[in-house]
Amino acid sequence: MARRLFVVGGNGFLGSSVCRQAVSKGWEVTSISTSGRPFKTPRGHTPAWVSKSAIRSNAIGPLFGSLFEALTLSNSNPLKGNDSHGSSSYQLLNHDSALLVLEAYRAALSSEAASSLSPPIPRTFVYISAEDIFRPLVPRGYIDTKRAAERDIASVCTSDTPPFVRGLSIRPGLMYHPYFRPLTTPIATLLSLSSSVQRYITSSTGGMIPVPSSILRSISSVFSHSSFHGGELTPPSPLQSIANALEIPPLHVDQVAKAILLAITDTSDLNDEGRSPRHVLGVKEMVDLLARDAAEETGARGAGTTTIS
Numbered sequence: 001m002a003r004r005l006f007v008v009g010g011n012g013f014l015g016s017s018v019c020r021q022a023v024s025k026g027w028e029v030t031s032i033s034t035s036g037r038p039f040k041t042p043r044g045h046t047p048a049w050v051s052k053s054a055i056r057s058n059a060i061g062p063l064f065g066s067l068f069e070a071l072t073l074s075n076s077n078p079l080k081g082n083d084s085h086g087s088s089s090y091q092l093l094n095h096d097s098a099l100l101v102l103e104a105y106r107a108a109l110s111s112e113a114a115s116s117l118s119p120p121i122p123r124t125f126v127y128i129s130a131e132d133i134f135r136p137l138v139p140r141g142y143i144d145t146k147r148a149a150e151r152d153i154a155s156v157c158t159s160d161t162p163p164f165v166r167g168l169s170i171r172p173g174l175m176y177h178p179y180f181r182p183l184t185t186p187i188a189t190l191l192s193l194s195s196s197v198q199r200y201i202t203s204s205t206g207g208m209i210p211v212p213s214s215i216l217r218s219i220s221s222v223f224s225h226s227s228f229h230g231g232e233l234t235p236p237s238p239l240q241s242i243a244n245a246l247e248i249p250p251l252h253v254d255q256v257a258k259a260i261l262l263a264i265t266d267t268s269d270l271n272d273e274g275r276s277p278r279h280v281l282g283v284k285e286m287v288d289l290l291a292r293d294a295a296e297e298t299g300a301r302g303a304g305t306t307t308i309s
Contacts (some may be wrong), residue, residue: 003265007031008101014128014175017257025261094145098127099152102165106156109163124166124264127153131173131248131282132234135241143234143241154279166270168263171282174250181253188250195249213243248283259286262293 005022009015010031022029102125109123129146150169157167174191176184198211207214220239235241251259259281266289269278281289 003027005029005264006105009033013177013180014172014253014256017253018260021254021257021261090139090141090145091148094142095149095152098149099156101125102127102153102156102167106163106165109165122164122166122267122270124168125153125157126260126264127167127169129169129171129280131171131244132241133173133245133248135238140234140236140238147234150280157279167279169280170256170260170263170286171280172251172256172286173248173283174245175253175256176250177253184250191245192249194246198247211246213246216240216243216246249287251283251286255290256286258293259289262289 003022003025005018005027007015007019007029008031010019010029011033015031015033019029019031105123105125127149129150130143132143135143153167153169157165174184174188176188178185194212198213201209201211202214210218216239220235220237220243223237223239263281263286
């Protein structure tokens with residue numbers, strides 16, 4: 001039986017890559033968006049894989065009415081931090097809409113379980129969050145509401161109230177693509193170089209030689225230690241975010257999409273009830289998943305190779 005995937009925002013930058021890769025694996029993919037239009041390339045082409053992904057608009061029904069209201073709150077980029085909406089727009093876009101989708105998903109699973117005689121299959125809910133690398137270009141409220149959504153999704157998914165859903169929050173850093181977003185490629189190259197150089201210096205010297213990211217963290221701690229409380233979700237100083245940007249390597253958007261699918265199919269962390277202690281996957285965890293998958297593929301190819309001498 002083919003896996004089924006439901007993607008909210010499947011015609012976007014990351015969502016379209018997730019849909020394409022899931023379709024290539026033979027998954028049944030359904031995507032919804034505010035426009036209901038299929039994904040198109042920058043030149044207006046519709047790739048062949050789109051025809052294999054069911055596209056839905058707000059005809060999904062009143063259950064998702066508030067979700068689409070959130071998604072269409074503003075015609076401008078939500079990352080601009082428009083003062084006319086302020087933090088409330090981030091709360092609606094990043095937090096409230098995600099919790100709404102999760103509750104709708106759980107309600108659908110409850111209905112399905114009530115009409116089925118088979119034991120419930122563990123299901124996964126994936127929330128696309130973000131690494132804290134974009135401040136001060138992106139307001140702190142954007143990251144704060146992402147972190148609040150992660151926390152509340154984990155709370156719902158670890159509750160004792162059925163149906164049980166495995167909740168995963170994915171934190172990509174800078175995602176690039178040379179064709180769909182060409183301006184991201186040179187930035188990604190520089191940040192990747194920064195990450196590699198700092199990692200090499202730190203590992204080869206045992207941290208004895210300070211690197212730019214560690215210097216920024218030290219400066220940040222001096223100015224913000226008195227104002228940062230343990231209950232806060234994001235360190236107040238944007239210097240911490242800049243330090244993260246210098247350390248966390250960018251990933252090609254297709255790598256992030258592949259890591260998401262690997263995280264969905266990786267059930268090694270599930271207990272007998274289908275519950276998982278793992279709730280957040282950052283770039284490091286995604287890179288580990290991709291490396292393990294590559295090693296398994298290499299091993300599988302090697303196992304099928306016969307050498308004749």
